Amino acid sequence: HSSNHQHQHPLHHHHHDLGAVCGSGALPLDGDATCRSDIEYLAASQKDNSTTQPTPEERRQCPHGADCDYQHKHAWTHSNQCFTSAKSNLEFCAFTDTSFANGRGTSFVMPARRADYIATSPAFTDPEVVAGVNQDLVRTIPAVYEMREFPGKGMGLVAAKLIRRGDLIMANTVSLVIDYRAFEDLPKEEYQQLQAFAVDNLPPAHRDAIMRLSTHFASDLPHIARVDKIAATNAFDIEPDADDAEQDHGFFVVFPEIARMNHDCRPNADYYFDHATLTQYIHATRDIAVGEEITLSYINPVMTRAARLRKLQRNWGFECACSACTQERALTEASDKRIRQINKLKDDLTSWAPGSRASPAMAELFVSLHQQERLESAMYEAYAFAAAEYNGVGEPWTAIKYARLAVDWGIPIVGPKDRDVLDMEALAEDPWGHWSWMLRSKKRFGPPEEKGEGAGDDE
Numbered sequence: 001h002s003s004n005h006q007h008q009h010p011l012h013h014h015h016h017d018l019g020a021v022c023g024s025g026a027l028p029l030d031g032d033a034t035c036r037s038d039i040e041y042l043a044a045s046q047k048d049n050s051t052t053q054p055t056p057e058e059r060r061q062c063p064h065g066a067d068c069d070y071q072h073k074h075a076w077t078h079s080n081q082c083f084t085s086a087k088s089n090l091e092f093c094a095f096t097d098t099s100f101a102n103g104r105g106t107s108f109v110m111p112a113r114r115a116d117y118i119a120t121s122p123a124f125t126d127p128e129v130v131a132g133v134n135q136d137l138v139r140t141i142p143a144v145y146e147m148r149e150f151p152g153k154g155m156g157l158v159a160a161k162l163i164r165r166g167d168l169i170m171a172n173t174v175s176l177v178i179d180y181r182a183f184e185d186l187p188k189e190e191y192q193q194l195q196a197f198a199v200d201n202l203p204p205a206h207r208d209a210i211m212r213l214s215t216h217f218a219s220d221l222p223h224i225a226r227v228d229k230i231a232a233t234n235a236f237d238i239e240p241d242a243d244d245a246e247q248d249h250g251f252f253v254v255f256p257e258i259a260r261m262n263h264d265c266r267p268n269a270d271y272y273f274d275h276a277t278l279t280q281y282i283h284a285t286r287d288i289a290v291g292e293e294i295t296l297s298y299i300n301p302v303m304t305r306a307a308r309l310r311k312l313q314r315n316w317g318f319e320c321a322c323s324a325c326t327q328e329r330a331l332t333e334a335s336d337k338r339i340r341q342i343n344k345l346k347d348d349l350t351s352w353a354p355g356s357r358a359s360p361a362m363a364e365l366f367v368s369l370h371q372q373e374r375l376e377s378a379m380y381e382a383y384a385f386a387a388a389e390y391n392g393v394g395e396p397w398t399a400i401k402y403a404r405l406a407v408d409w410g411i412p413i414v415g416p417k418d419r420d421v422l423d424m425e426a427l428a429e430d431p432w433g434h435w436s437w438m439l440r441s442k443k444r445f446g447p448p449e450e451k452g453e454g455a456g457d458d459e
């Protein structure tokens, strides 16, 4: 299934994984109430006036944590079409809430308990958190972009004013949300029927915005096939919330306005998804001049030209003609060499084994290669590696400099709640108390590591 790339967080050199409250292993499918974050329980229970919502204490005592979460049954405006998979025995339904996000509406295709779980998110229980999002079907703030046609690409967006790095370009709440298992487990006809049903039940303006989206030049498709082609051409992969009992199973999601952004291998914007607001945010990754096209990368950009072209052709069926793909041959070769070097250096920088060659100088090279490659979306990671390397040899001031850069470049790209951003904030505030403090020196010059469990690299 075609879908846009998602951020991976390759900065897994943490010895203390801030993101994982219950350890790093996958949760059993029926969940574990004690593993979930207290803050999220509080947020959900305080923001919901209904008395059926268990208190944080009640949730904690639930023998089957996951079931406690679904005591609150969301009032869906449409949820009368379902199919049960013979393959997995799961029942998938189309759920629509036409009042979601101030009447914009949203539709899900997934099992009922998962839909009810997602509906406990603040985006549903506290409409305030999504006020001001979705400035497109109904606009109250002037747009920083306009839509126009780009020869060979269909429609696209251009900057209508100077946009600075870090500026918010647009944000959309979830529109059409499909559990990957529906796609994998159901017969194609049933799956496509649920998907079309989900779209048809949205409020008309929203439904029409989806139906106008690109089918990548396919025409005269019957309605159900057209919806399927629109989903395949425009969907983003979304990773489930870490508290979702079914977190091993991802979604693909269509956002009707964001879907108008075309691909560039060196894009000037990037996106992240926030589960609390069920919103995809698009920010500028560098300054964008008036009249310049606003672009995203549909794939991981840290790939050689040939690999990028292959992937774009296979998943979206277009021949990438962005400047990084069409520059003269000598420049392409130089770029591919830098890409290969970036990927090699990353192995060293992510390794905290005593034999790793990583050093502050290597991290400086890593930062420079990203700048040379115009990989603004990945700069925060490079800065984070540099911060950890400097701190690892006891250079707190340079470590703080890079940690601050990582935070500033990371917030627009992965959001303020991202665990790497939080980790760098912690380093900038207290390098001496950070996990990386003197860690390289200790590993290289300290007593020999104990053999076996816990020794050496945490990868």
Ligand SMILES: C[S@@+](CC[C@H](N)C(=O)[O-])C[C@H]1O[C@@H](n2cnc3c(N)ncnc32)[C@H](O)[C@@H]1O
Pocket (backbone or CB within 6 Å): 152, 153, 154, 155, 156, 213, 214, 215, 216, 217, 233, 234, 259, 260, 261, 262, 263, 264, 316, 317, 318, 319, 320, 321, 322
């Ligand atoms: C998510 S949509 C982007 C918006 C689309 N151009 C439209 O008219 O709504 C993805 C489709 O846009 C087109 N597209 C996006 N980036 C492109 C590029 N760099 N070159 C050519 N076509 C592109 C392809 O048809 C692709 O299947």
